[in-house]
Amino acid sequence: MSEQRPTLTTRQGHPVRDNQAMRSVGERGPATLENYQFIEKITHFDRERIPERVVHARGTGAHGYFEAYGKIGDEPASKYTRARVLNETGVQTPVFVRFSTVIGGKESPETARDPRGFAVKLKTVDGNWDLVGNNLKVFFIRDAIKFPDMIHAFKPDPVSNQQEPWRFYDFICSHPEALHMVTWVKSPWGIPANYREMEGSGVNTYKLVNDQGIAHLVKFHWQPKQGVRNLTSQQAAEIQAHDTSHATRDLYDAIERGEFPEWEFCVQVMSDGEHPELEFDPLDDTKRWPEDRFPLLPVGRMVLDKNPDNVFAETEQSAFGTGVLVDGIDFSDDKMLQGRTLSYSDTQRYRVGPNYLQLPINAPQEKAVARTNQRDGQMTFYVDGGEEKHINYEPSLLGGLGEAPQPEKDYHQHVEGHLGRYQTSRTADDYQQAGDRYRTFADWERDDLVNNVGNDLKKCPEVIQLRMVWHLWHCDEDYGRRVAEIAGIDLEKAKALQPLPGKPAPGENRPGSTYSGGQPE
Numbered sequence: 001m002s003e004q005r006p007t008l009t010t011r012q013g014h015p016v017r018d019n020q021a022m023r024s025v026g027e028r029g030p031a032t033l034e035n036y037q038f039i040e041k042i043t044h045f046d047r048e049r050i051p052e053r054v055v056h057a058r059g060t061g062a063h064g065y066f067e068a069y070g071k072i073g074d075e076p077a078s079k080y081t082r083a084r085v086l087n088e089t090g091v092q093t094p095v096f097v098r099f100s101t102v103i104g105g106k107e108s109p110e111t112a113r114d115p116r117g118f119a120v121k122l123k124t125v126d127g128n129w130d131l132v133g134n135n136l137k138v139f140f141i142r143d144a145i146k147f148p149d150m151i152h153a154f155k156p157d158p159v160s161n162q163q164e165p166w167r168f169y170d171f172i173c174s175h176p177e178a179l180h181m182v183t184w185v186k187s188p189w190g191i192p193a194n195y196r197e198m199e200g201s202g203v204n205t206y207k208l209v210n211d212q213g214i215a216h217l218v219k220f221h222w223q224p225k226q227g228v229r230n231l232t233s234q235q236a237a238e239i240q241a242h243d244t245s246h247a248t249r250d251l252y253d254a255i256e257r258g259e260f261p262e263w264e265f266c267v268q269v270m271s272d273g274e275h276p277e278l279e280f281d282p283l284d285d286t287k288r289w290p291e292d293r294f295p296l297l298p299v300g301r302m303v304l305d306k307n308p309d310n311v312f313a314e315t316e317q318s319a320f321g322t323g324v325l326v327d328g329i330d331f332s333d334d335k336m337l338q339g340r341t342l343s344y345s346d347t348q349r350y351r352v353g354p355n356y357l358q359l360p361i362n363a364p365q366e367k368a369v370a371r372t373n374q375r376d377g378q379m380t381f382y383v384d385g386g387e388e389k390h391i392n393y394e395p396s397l398l399g400g401l402g403e404a405p406q407p408e409k410d411y412h413q414h415v416e417g418h419l420g421r422y423q424t425s426r427t428a429d430d431y432q433q434a435g436d437r438y439r440t441f442a443d444w445e446r447d448d449l450v451n452n453v454g455n456d457l458k459k460c461p462e463v464i465q466l467r468m469v470w471h472l473w474h475c476d477e478d479y480g481r482r483v484a485e486i487a488g489i490d491l492e493k494a495k496a497l498q499p500l501p502g503k504p505a506p507g508e509n510r511p512g513s514t515y516s517g518g519q520p521e
């Protein structure tokens with residue numbers, strides 16, 4: 001048996017004749033410094049870890065494919081977008097998906113109450129398209145500058161190293177735009193049963209651009225064919241008592257069994273523009289686009305059918321970013337999307353290294369081979385300039401890489417405005433959609449929600465308790481009243497609070513009103 005095995009070597013290709021003992025002077029004597037084989041082995045081991053992701057550290061991945069229906073609803077997809085990945089039928093686009101939780105470290109329990117990450121890398125014939133989403137369709141904040149504050153508040157206290165409810169609700173108290181997301185996360189939707197029975201959403205607003213250069217605003221969503229299943233706090237605690245990896249196990253085992261999970265890819269579209277007629281801002285990611293007015297239109301399907309061969313090489317080193325779009329899909333002015341787009345590739349140059357895009361898991365597929373004039377840097381292992389190796393600049397009269405042809409009609413956005421810091425979105429009634437959500441939950445979901453928030457608030461100082469009940473009461477009177485009862489908070493005292501300084505009172509910030517920190521003249 002052992003004769004047939006391939007020989008173990010060092011990284012330099014030298015056969016290893018003894019992997020059991022280091023070289024030493026005599027049986028009991030000291031080891032020597034020229035112990036190259038030992039030194040190579042141990043120093044590589046010393047470097048086995050890279051920094052974990054600053055958020056979404058705990059995750060699991062799978063490979064699969066995406067197929068477009070060639071239609072958006074009943075219309076040809078090309079009416080909205082020239083992106084071939086959404087237009088062309090009969091093509092299987094390879095995908096890699098990483099699911100995750102947000103706040104806990106790399107080995108944290110997967111039963112955590114947390115949004116779930118749903119990041120998809122589509123290796124299209126026109127280069128990569130990353131759709132870095134979550135399971136819920138909204139988010140806590142709408143301006144990227146708040147993200148570090150939010151994550152600090154949700155992560156453990158820097159002194160006690162404990163995740164504390166008072167830190168979470170202290171942040172929420174000053175950010176009423178988060179109430180909608182909080183209502184989702186503190187309900188059973190905050191603990192999906194596993195990754196297969198879970199929705200996905202790009203959350204932020206993008207644009208689809210067609211070959212006439214016309215743009216539409218778009219939201220992207222993944223709807224699971226397996227259905228949606230969520231857990232109560234009690235059910236999650238029971239699983240966590242004996243399994244901290246249940247979601248990874250569930251996905252891995254299902255794929256090994258040949259039960260391949262599948263999602264339908266859907267879009268919501270609206271014409272490009274400001275939409276003053278709407279009671280919400282389509283660029284505000286704390287609000288949903290109501291599905292009765294903006295239906296989910298099927299566009300394609302995704303199947304996951306292969307587990308990674310190696311978790312580190314693929315899942316851990318995979319790098320997704322919101323800036324990674326293909327022709328026909330474009331950025332909107334959603335401020336979260338714009339801030340995120342800087343953050344992902346920045347952290348990945350630090351976390352994985354400047355040449356992270358050369359790694360097979362991140363590199364584009366064969367039909368979209370990368371050919372750049374970027375050179376060198378840590379861990380370069382190939383030169384991606386194509387046949388010509390000398391001309392690493394552009395343009396050149398002698399050869400080298402040339403630009404791609406311009407599309408006949410491109411999309412040109414007209415932008416005009418006063419430079420400033422605009423603190424609220426145009427139409428930000430931050431209480432309405434949170435209240436709608438409360439009212440439309442099933443009874444058991446509402447019961448779990450008020451119990452979770454009420455029990456959390458018991459551990460918070462009075463100033464936070466009162467402000468949270470005030471906020472929830474403005475979302476829905478019953479919501480505020482029930483939470484106050486569970487937490488033992490004086491509802492009348494909470495209701496008597498004044499609106500937060502500098503924030504519009506509930507219901508005051510209506511369509512058409514613009515608030516900014518310093519109005520332009």
Ligand code: HEM
Nearest residue numbers: 053056098117118119133134139144147202203339343347
């Ligand atoms: C991961 C930043 C908002 C979904 C990350 C990472 C950073 C980051 C730095 C680590 C990436 C890595 O190490 O590879 C931000 C910032 C945000 C923001 C600055 C707001 C301004 C969001 C939102 C969503 C989201 C709104 C959901 C739509 C994800 C997912 C991952 C991630 C799914 C994990 C990707 C993976 O599996 O590798 N984010 N994020 N993030 N973020 Fe965000």
